Amino acid sequence: MTLCFEQGPIRPPSEAASLLLRLTRNCTWNKCVFCPTYKGQTFSRRSLGEIKKDIDTVKEMIRLIREYSLDNGFSGAINRKVLEYFYTGGNYNMFHVAMWLHDGAKTVFFQDANSLIMKTADLIEILKYLxxxxxxxxxxxxxxxxxxxxxxxxxxxxxLGQAGLSRIHVGMESGSDEVLKFMDKGVTSQQHVDAGKRVKEAGISLCEYVLLGLGGEQWSQEHALSTAQALNAINPDFIRFRSLAVTEEMPLYQKVLSGEFKVQDDAGVTLGQKMFIERLEGIQSSVISDHSLNLLEEVKGKLPEDKPAMLGVLDRFLELPPKEKQIFILGKRLGMFHRLSDLHDTEQYRQVEQMFNRLDEGQYAEVIAYLKGQLIC
Incomplete structure (x- = not known):
């Protein structure tokens, strides 16, 4: 019989090396108009028995993977040969566990979107069993x-923290009540602040996500300033940037077509990001930009000491001539540029410029929108 355990569709990029265990299915709210992930899916809780069985399955997989390594003269080590064997074996769960062992088998992420909806006693039991x-x-x-x-x-x-829950990831998205209401987030800015403070008081590491561009052209300044104000009140351990890209699968797409929401271009989003960082005061958060959809992934650092450097990156982009901005944006969306300094790579620049010169204004906008849509996960 093939061993397997249940996993959900997504995880934070920072949990790439984590074992993914599914405690709940889909999202309890599932109404955010900017999120396509769980649309059409019903939320459900998995039973303690199901979850424990999955943990037992992982334990058995570990035994089999180690056994294969020993039998083939690798002394139990999870090396490239072992990974190749389980990758080609066709059992994704086994390969996932092998990769987890290779990466140290130290971190676990509970899926899906809102697993803390479970009873505290049940979560503690799962953590202890794990x-x-x-x-x-x-x-x-x-x-x-x-x-x-x-x-x-x-x-x-x-x-929960004492039982082993180390960090909670919260999708704040915005600190603006106007934006949160329009996007049907289902929470207010004050609720975000109160919840964040509660996690911090409990001694659990807190990561808050900010969705760049979520204010659109209408609420760009309001989004930037109110989100900074909310985060200043929380002082989370981590602030992580994500970027809005609108695709047909999102309810927000219809609001774009109707003119209710106007998507900002990358330059406008960057200006809003600058306003946001300028207003971060009195906190010691680590700012992280770890998603390929973010235009300027090099905007990262520790507050307050790295704030000038982060603003410097944003200013360098905003001060580029219009054509250079567009070429960098195209190169970044194509995966050919990663940092602003890549504009000085003569060969890479030449290739991107050639593609840019073949596009008229309308085609350029369509290509950028398409490429951004491919990076949503």
Missing amino acids: KEQLPTVERVTSYARSDTLLRKSVDELAQ
């Missing part, structure tokens, strides 16, 4: 909605 069966685990993280976090007391969250 640590008992997979003792190499050092860090466990999960997504959570702010309104869900507010259903748990500081003491409950602290108990």
